[in-house]
Every structure is written in structure tokens, then in C-alpha cells.
Amino acid sequence: MTKSTKNIISITLMGVLALVAVFLVTKYQKNTLQEELSDFDIKDTASIDKIFLSDKDGYKSLLERKSAGSWMVNGSFEARPDVITTLLETMTQLRVKAPVGRSSFNTVIKSLSVKSTKVDIYQKGKLVKTYYVGGATDDLLGTYMMIEHSSAPFIMYIPGFDGYLYTRYYAVPELWRSTALYKLRAQDIKSIKYVNNQIPNESWELKQNQNNTLELFNNQGEAIPLFDTLKARAYLTQFYKINCESYVNDIEPERKDSILSSAPRAIFTVTPFKGAPKELKCFTKKLMVETFDMMGQPMDIDVDRFYGMINNNKKELLQLQNFVFDNLLVPNSHFVSESKKLVKK
Secondary structure: OOHHHHHHHHHHHHHHHHHHHHHHHHHHHHHHHHHHHOOOOOOOHHHEEEEEEEEOOOOEEEEEEEEOOEEEEOOOEEEOHHHHHHHHHHHHHOEEEEEOOHHHHHHHHHHHHHOOEEEEEEEOOEEEEEEEEEEEOOOOOOEEEEEOOOOOOEEEEOOOOOOOOHHHOOOOHHHHEOOEEEOOOHHHEEEEEEEEOOOHHHOEEEEEOOOOOEEEEEOOOOEOOOOOHHHHHHHHHHHHOEEOOEEEOOOOHHHHHHHHHOOOOEEEEEEEOOOOOEEEEEEEEEEEEEEEOOOOOEEEEEEEEEEEEEOOOOOOEEEEEHHHHOOOOOOHHHHOOHHHHHHHO
16 A cells, blocks of 8 residues: 555545534534523422422512522512422423424524513522423423523423423413411311301300310300210311411402401401411402392302401402301200200200
């Protein structure tokens, strides 16, 4: 083999190696870029301590972890554990279904710039990821999302879940708010007082002493000696999870003032051994549209729901369900068994 032939082979080999190197570098850069553009999921949600959501309508929600299973919203009220859990699960299960195609690319980009929710995720106090959540695809099986500072939106989904995801990323603070009114163990309750303004004789007060003995009093403050303590203890266990249905924010101010200035039909006060009492005033909910019962008779009172106010906070009106409170707003005779009623006679 001549020297010139060897040189040609060496030059050719170097050229091939250079092309291979360029190919590998380009492929690595492309894969790295692609991964950065579509890196939405969070592997370790347990280390997430803050999430900030903001939308184009000006709503903002700052979710902050205070302890295991406890989050606050905008530093003002407790967050609903179930929706926080759903959000965290969504963040770790997110997967790329497909990149947005050329035909709809510009439309999706414009839509994200006009109507989307910005999501900032913090781990141990450090901002680790920001992305934008847009609307659903035409088949409602995917959601448009885009990592901040990228130029490529993607269709995201959760494997095994058929539906869109943007409803899990809302920036309206009230939608994150916990609806819990009472969350007390039976042994933590010092007293419960029920005042029935419509039928005063049905009013009562149940007291639990430090030694776990119970006392029941009528509306005159007189002790009721013969009552069923088992029924009373079973009653106390109901206060571990009592929720309102919603917070009423869309009612006209005049109507709200009218409701809260009327006489409450009942007043319900729960006092724990530790902490402040929580008083609930119950107001009748009048129907605003013509309604008829099963017999065709007109109805002007909602038989399924009523309004409530906590600790005389007139800034806030609650909507409550009779289904939940029917077992709580009971007459004092509820605690007296049939045998003890006979003895009393």
C-alpha cells in the first residue's frame, strides 16, 4: 500500500468519525431539548412545599404545605385535602401524549397566551418548574400544556384516565378552600348547645366532663337525669367530619343582608376542650323561582338546603344540606330511650 493510499484512507476515516461525532452530538442535543420541552411530571411530590397558580382573569392561589396533609390557601384558610391530593397525583402522573401538530400549532399557542393557568412548583423553597395549562383537545382526552420558555406545546394526559386536566389547576382561591365546619373527635368535645327558636322546648345542651361523664340539660338549663348516654356518645362521634356544601359568593348584597338580619331558625354551638367555640346560626332558604311539591302545591322554602353563618361573620354566607344536619339538629327527646321515657311517666 502506497503512502498516498494510506493518507487517503486516514483522511476518509477521520471524516467518517467526524460525521459520526456530529450525528451523536446533534442527536444528544435534540433528545435533551425534547426532554426539556416536555419535562412536566414531578417525581417527588412529597418535597413540594408551595404551588402558585395564576390565570388570565387575575385570579391567584398560593398553596403552601404546613404539615403532612395540611395546606393553606393564600395564607388565609385551610385547603381541601382531597383536591390537594388530586393535584399532586396529577403532577406526578402527567405524560406526553403527543406534540402539537403543525396544523394546530399557531392556534394552540394563541390559546395558551390568551387563556391558560400558570403553574409554579416549589420544592424545599426553590422554584423547580413552571408550565402553562390550557384547554382540552377536540376529543376531550388530552390537555394542552407548555413548559415556560419553550416554544413547543404538548398534548398531555394521564394513562388510564379519559378526560381533560385543566379543571385540576384552578386559580380561584375559593375553589381550593376546605368546606370543613367541624372536625373533632368525640373525646375532644366539651359541650354542644342547640337552640331551636321555632320550638324552644326541643332545645338542649350536652356537656362532657374531663372524666368523660355526660350531662344533658333542657332549654331552661335544668338537668335531664334520665337520658341514654350511649345515644349521646354516638351523637358526639358525628362531628369528626361535618362540611358545608359551599360558600355563597354570588348572592346579591341586599338579599344576603336580608337573610342575615332575619331571626335564625336555630343556633348550634360546639365548644372543644381546646380552642374557641364555633357557633352556627341557621337561616331558612327561600326559593327564588316558582316551585311545586309532589302534590302540586306551591313551595316557597327549600326543603333540601338552608343558609348558615359562623361566629357572626356577616361577610360570609354558607350553604348547608339538610341531609347532613338532620342528624344533628335533633330535639332533646332524641337522647331519651323509650324505656326511660316510660319510667319518667
